[in-house]
Amino acid sequence: MTRRTFTCGLDAAIAVMGGKWKGLVLFMLQDGPLRFGELRRALPGISERVLALQLREMETTGLVHREVHPQIPPRVEYSLTEFGRSLNAALAPLGEWGDQHLAQIENIPWDLNRSG
Known part of the structure; x- marks a missing residue:
């Protein structure tokens, strides 16, 4: 297993929640x-594929818990772990900032950054 060294806490947090959909x-x-x-x-x-991939990654990083209920057909539910709830709490001020500056x-x- 590869270990990663992070520059700072923000670098580590973005690595865990990076991507458009995880937040x-x-x-x-x-x-x-x-x-x-x-x-x-x-x-x-x-897309279904991207959602499945994001959920799998979030389960691997410990943000999300996947529970399979033993019934026919199987019922699968996703919930936040304590780790995921703590990240959500940390993101709340960022969401508030976005709400305050939404028009801008x-x-x-x-x-602007696209070439061509």
Whole structure:
């Protein structure tokens, strides 16, 4: 297993939650467990493949717990671990900052960094 050294705590936190969807998955799970289909419907624009990959990565890093209920058909629920809840709490001020500056952020010309 490869170990990684981080420059600072922010570097470590971004490594754990990096990507477009993980923060949104954390947000969706804050009120309790959800099934895959419920998460998929709550996150318009995410493909099933990407959601499955993100959930697998979040389970591996310890942010999310996957529980399979033994019934036919199997029912799988995803919930936050204590580690995931603590990251969600740390992200709350960032979300508040985004809410406060939403109009300015929406006016940013996001295609500035594209080449061509």
